[in-house]
Amino acid sequence: MTLLDTFFNLEVFGSAFPALLRGVINTFLLGFAGIGVGIPAGLLIGLFRLYGPKPVRYLAVFYIDILRATPMLVVLMIIYFALPFVGIRLSSWTCAIMAFGIVMAAYMAEVFRSGIEGIGKGQFEAAAALGLPFVVTLRKVILPQAIRVVIPPTTNNCVSMFKDTSLASTVALAELMKEGLDAQALYANPTPLLGAALIYIAFLWPMVRLVGLLERKFSKERTR
Numbered sequence: 001m002t003l004l005d006t007f008f009n010l011e012v013f014g015s016a017f018p019a020l021l022r023g024v025i026n027t028f029l030l031g032f033a034g035i036g037v038g039i040p041a042g043l044l045i046g047l048f049r050l051y052g053p054k055p056v057r058y059l060a061v062f063y064i065d066i067l068r069a070t071p072m073l074v075v076l077m078i079i080y081f082a083l084p085f086v087g088i089r090l091s092s093w094t095c096a097i098m099a100f101g102i103v104m105a106a107y108m109a110e111v112f113r114s115g116i117e118g119i120g121k122g123q124f125e126a127a128a129a130l131g132l133p134f135v136v137t138l139r140k141v142i143l144p145q146a147i148r149v150v151i152p153p154t155t156n157n158c159v160s161m162f163k164d165t166s167l168a169s170t171v172a173l174a175e176l177m178k179e180g181l182d183a184q185a186l187y188a189n190p191t192p193l194l195g196a197a198l199i200y201i202a203f204l205w206p207m208v209r210l211v212g213l214l215e216r217k218f219s220k221e222r223t224r
Helices: 003-007 010-051 054-069 072-086 092-117 121-129 134-171 176-187 191-223
Strands: none
Touching: 003 191, 010 054, 010 092, 010 134, 010 176, 010 191, 054 092, 072 092, 072 134, 092 134, 121 134, 134 176, 134 191, 176 191
């Protein structure tokens, strides 16, 4: 068998493509669900970390530190395999979205904290001088500026989220990697796995380049 037949077998890839396509759809759904949970939760936790009462701030710091120090796979395994021992049984989808969402929230909380702290204190003082309530100051003055600052790291975290969706194969969720593994076993050929890898690269590489472009764009704006 030639190298091409082993790793780039078009017949095998054509047969496996429908399964890989299903996996791509599930990967997108899972990634967007994790991002949809993680970004709003991260913003809320970041605000608690900055402006909450002292016990709440300590709790937010603890949450952020623990989740950032714990591998995503470990969080996924605990939710999927440990919770049933206390009577909590969740589907693969629910477990994966919970795991990705809570870990994404920890990283996004630090991103938002950094972005908000990067806004000069004079902005708060000016808003207070105008008589704006604190919540209104955050919503209309601080957050719109902070969001521009956090766009590049947020995009980078989104790329990482889509890459981490491959871990959902460990809880039998039929995302792209799981479909690639199943097809590889079915056809006894690694072509489906390489096809899955190429699909990941095809939709994640433009996002990686976008991160670089955004970083350069906002870096130039800050130096003006």
